[in-house]
Structures are given as structure tokens and as C-alpha cells.
Amino acid sequence: MSLPYAILTALLEKPSSGLELTRRFDKSIGYFWSATHQQIYRELGKLEESGAIRALPGPRQPTRGQKKEYEVLPAGRDELAAWVARIEDPKPIRDALLLRLRAAGVVGTEGLEAEVRRHLALHRAQLAEYRAIEERDFGEGGKSEVDRLRHLVLRAGIDLERFWIGWLETARAELADLGAGAAADARTGPAATA
Amino acid sequence: MSLPYAILTALLEKPSSGLELTRRFDKSIGYFWSATHQQIYRELGKLEESGAIRALPGPRQPTRGQKKEYEVLPAGRDELAAWVARIEDPKPIRDALLLRLRAAGVVGTEGLEAEVRRHLALHRAQLAEYRAIEERDFGEGGKSEVDRLRHLVLRAGIDLERFWIGWLETARAELADLGAGAAADARTGPAATA
């Protein structure tokens, strides 16, 4: 539902071909809205058909293998501006790891602590990456409106990673503690904790 | 990819019919993995066919309109336990509001601040709801393993809401500030900020 708008934004920032867009979705915009090249080509087709974008002129006939650059038309820009202000509720959380914690309550926590540790490492790496970008792109002041908004978005990413790191640390501690209890049970019999 | 496991977890906690599951997905489990009744019925069919669950016996012939309760079979429990420990990377963030901030950089922030305010109110309400649940279900100590894991999950929800509230507050301030700049531009001419 948001992909077309993500593409319009990217194209307004810089007219591009499908593959260039794909590359840009592997970083930058892709940090908070990822897409594969198949999705992007599919969506570019729809956007072109609806008159929101158009292919830049160039000698063409066989479309396959030929580079094709797109730019945003006024209609597309208007749609995007309308979407920015549109009333649209935030989506509820959807996180598989939380679900797994819940499942562990009924089938046991066997193997979960390792997975939590792994996620912790991944989130720490992601945080480091974001911090490096922040340092590089928003190091000193004198910021334009675009910069300030981009920095705001990046800060959301950073704080989200910080949240996960904090939560995963307490989860790991809790799981270790439960594991210790289970180990004690194995020695003394489960009745000791019941 | 996680829905079948969410359903297995719910059924292990308590054998249920499709509609009962749907209701439970409107709260509790649904707070971090939502699903509509159509998804649930579809998935129940697949799970039954694969031998992970079975319908509890009862006089039947026409399946329509008749209540049908399911319980988890050993094979289903084993699959769930395996999933709990499985290596599975966290999904990258996918948030439309962040995308809208980014889009605002190219088409202007017109109307965005109101939307940010609205989201702020929604997240505050959600936080209040989670806090009430925490108070009610995890008020005093003496907690079983299941309780401790559930509380851990709830705390993730609570801290996530707190993160959003904090971030949205700074976003609102930033947008107000940009708006003030734009208003000044309107009086003095854009060159004043360029």
C-alpha cells in the first residue's frame, strides 16, 4: 500500500531506472521500506499506466534488456503530497520473536536463548551501521529542511535498535534465569519450584 | 510464515473453535500477531490436513454453521518447539509514517503535523491499555515460567509504545519548527533561510 509512494519519493529525489531504484532500496529508503526488483518493476508498470510517472524519451523498441529511466509527473507528485497528510492508522506490531517467546511458554524455552543472543548481535550491528551513517551524513550542523527530516527518520531507526537491544538483554537474562531454574529442577525434582 | 505457529500456541493454551481463536486474536496474541477469521479458517484447514491438529469428535455432517473445536496433536507440538529455536533473522522495519516523513522532504510537510499528533494520541492510548493489562495480570510477584515469559512480551509492547511516543514528540516539535520557518519565509521571502 505504501510501495508506490516509496517509489515516487525515490524518483523525485532522483529520476532512475528500475535497477537503480532497486539498488537504492537496498539502502537509504530500504532501511524502513524494503522491496525486491520484481516488486519495483511491477509497480513502475502500474504507475506509468496510471499517469503518475513516465519513461524518459530515448530510442526504444525492444523493452527487454534496455535501460529505461522514469521521472515523476505532476499527477504523481500531487498523489504523494496527499498521501503525506492522509489519515492512516499505525499498523500493530508483528514480530515473530515475540510470538516465539509466547510459544516458549507452552513448549519450553529449549534453544531460544541462543536465538536471542544471535538477534542481539544483529541489532547491535545494525545500530552501528546507522550510527556510522549519522556521523557521515549529519555530523555537523547547518541543516536544510530535507536533512532535518531525514535525520529524524534515521533517529527513529537508531532508537528502535536501541529499544531492541535493551529488551533482548533483559530477555536473555530472563531465559538464563529460567534455564538455571530448570537445571535445578533436574537435580532436585520439579516440585522444588512448583 | 508465523501464523500457523501463532495458532498452534493459542490452541495449546486452550483448544478452541475458529471463532474463539479469532476473538483471542483480537487481544492477547493479536497484540503482536494479528489475523482475520478468514486467515484463521484457511490455516486451520491446512494444519488439520497436515496432521498438526485435529477436530475434536462430535456429531457432524454439514460443516457449515456447526461449531468445530480443534486440539493440537504431538506432531504439531513438535513443529512448534522446533520453530521456537529455529534460526530466523528479524525482519527489517517497515513503517509507513517514516516513509511519509521522507516523502515530506520532497513534497513538503503540509498536513503532516496533524497526522503525527493523531498517531501520538493513538500510541498513548495503546500504552495505557498495555499498562492496565500489566497491572491486572502481573501486579504482584510469585510468577510461574509462563507468566514471566508473557510479562517479558508485554514489556516489549510497552517499551515499543514508549519509543514511539518519544520519537513522535520530537518529530512534532521538529515539524512545528519547520512550519514556523516556512511561515517566516512567507513574510520575509524564502531567501532568508537559504
Added chain:
DNA sequence: TCAGACATGTAACGTGTTACATGATTCT
């Protein structure tokens, strides 16, 4: 000329969403 990178595209499938259809049960 042929390998490798660039570039666009098809096909098939799984999951999520919306709208609608149908039957059973309960209460008035």
C-alpha cells in the same frame, strides 16, 4: 567470441485483506 555485469521481465506461490454467502442457534 565469450564471460560477466547490466537490465528488464514472467511465472508461481504464499500471505494478508475485503466483501460476501450460508447455515445453526437463541430469544422474543
Added chain:
DNA sequence: AGAATCATGTAACACGTTACATGTCTGA
């Protein structure tokens, strides 16, 4: 008997993912 509610189900479509197919361009 009719309305409301409970309960299961179909159909169609949108979006996301994976695998594969096809064509072009560049340099060894």
C-alpha cells in the same frame, strides 16, 4: 416466524517472495 448472533466458509484481489527467463553491453 423473524431478528440477532453465532459460526464456518468462498471468492477475488493486493502485496510480497522465490525462481527463473531473456536480452544488451563491455572488456578480456
